[in-house]
Amino acid sequence: MTGAILKVMVLGLFRDRGAFAMAFVLPPVIFVIFAAILSGTSGDEMRLKVAVFDRVGTVETQKLTSALGERVGIRFGASEADDETALRDLVFSGEADVGLIIRGDLHAKDGEAPILVVADAGRAMAGPILVGHVQQVIAEQLPAVALLRTVPAVEELTGGLSQFQKLRLDEGLAELELTDAPDEDQGFVLVDLETLTGRAGGETVSYYAGAVAVMFLLFSAMQGAATLIEERSSGIIDRVAVGPSATDAIVLAKFLFLLMQGVVQVSLIFLVAWLGYGVDVPGHIVPWSGTTLLAAAAAAGLALALASACTSRQQANTISSFLVLVASAIGGSMVPRFMMPPWLQDIGWFTPNAWAIEAYQGALWRGEPITAMLPSYWPLALVAFVGLLAAVILSRYRLRIG
Numbered sequence: 171m172t173g174a175i176l177k178v179m180v181l182g183l184f185r186d187r188g189a190f191a192m193a194f195v196l197p198p199v200i201f202v203i204f205a206a207i208l209s210g211t212s213g214d215e216m217r218l219k220v221a222v223f224d225r226v227g228t229v230e231t232q233k234l235t236s237a238l239g240e241r242v243g244i245r246f247g248a249s250e251a252d253d254e255t256a257l258r259d260l261v262f263s264g265e266a267d268v269g270l271i272i273r274g275d276l277h278a279k280d281g282e283a284p285i286l287v288v289a290d291a292g293r294a295m296a297g298p299i300l301v302g303h304v305q306q307v308i309a310e311q312l313p314a315v316a317l318l319r320t321v322p323a324v325e326e327l328t329g330g331l332s333q334f335q336k337l338r339l340d341e342g343l344a345e346l347e348l349t350d351a352p353d354e355d356q357g358f359v360l361v362d363l364e365t366l367t368g369r370a371g372g373e374t375v376s377y378y379a380g381a382v383a384v385m386f387l388l389f390s391a392m393q394g395a396a397t398l399i400e401e402r403s404s405g406i407i408d409r410v411a412v413g414p415s416a417t418d419a420i421v422l423a424k425f426l427f428l429l430m431q432g433v434v435q436v437s438l439i440f441l442v443a444w445l446g447y448g449v450d451v452p453g454h455i456v457p458w459s460g461t462t463l464l465a466a467a468a469a470a471g472l473a474l475a476l477a478s479a480c481t482s483r484q485q486a487n488t489i490s491s492f493l494v495l496v497a498s499a500i501g502g503s504m505v506p507r508f509m510m511p512p513w514l515q516d517i518g519w520f521t522p523n524a525w526a527i528e529a530y531q532g533a534l535w536r537g538e539p540i541t542a543m544l545p546s547y548w549p550l551a552l553v554a555f556v557g558l559l560a561a562v563i564l565s566r567y568r569l570r571i572g
Contacts, residue, residue, distance in 0.1 A: 468526070479560075
């Protein structure tokens, strides 16, 4: 008896394609995505987009930037900035993950650090990563500069160098094509790190508020849209729908309900972000409202299209869970997209998660006006429109063949 029951369950699993996919396809897919992300953060796949402004333009600074560009993990994806303000704008807008400003002679004995790394607080980890790359390139390609900067610390620890030792040091530096050495009482910092703060406050909280909001928008919309299948299976739609146009009214009503439900759901998340973490939602209520409406509409449209295409609620739940988890993983709802390999970042733009998160970042982190966020708005609007249209067409088809 036990063997017979086991056989029935095994056969049932293999016949239920949705359950089979959830059990044996989804886990390795999610693993591959996270393996690509996590291995990329410490391996060859993570490639930071770096904006560069070389104010000095010497042979050594050009050698430094050239060596950086050849390193695995660095790509000069953003165009070179014309000045420091333009570079900061590139980093703040997200066009570059981090910025590099060479603002002084690498041999200078005093003043500010000659190299400045500029990072956005929302991508704070990118700054220390670039600092590490810069220091490693200097140690490998410009060893004289590294030695020149460490001599003062050595002198301080040892109580100073003798005249003979200083003479030998000068000779060694000369062989490394340096003309002078630092004074014994000076210490230098070669690389400084500057972190840009957002105009709207909240730092990374605004990112994760948007990331979590869009993920749960998709989950809740998928669950709500599945009632369309139950009503179709029970014959309610057949009794309500006198003609084909009546199905349109049902789909539209469900779309409006899911839209309102999504707005309330997102509002609760950002209410906590505002009251608990200082994210300035009231100060940017117009762009936030536009983003929330479009994100909720996109989730509702996708959910209704999927529910209209599925034949059972179990099938819809399985497929929706699969799609939402994959979209959230590659779209930035689970891990910030800048940490992903470039190829995975490109794929992420095919998910509503990436566009919604980018819009929320623009509204609540960069403080952009609503007009500047239109490039993020139209993909969400397109998804909402196409999803709703597909739901209407599929519902008419289901009614006609039913």
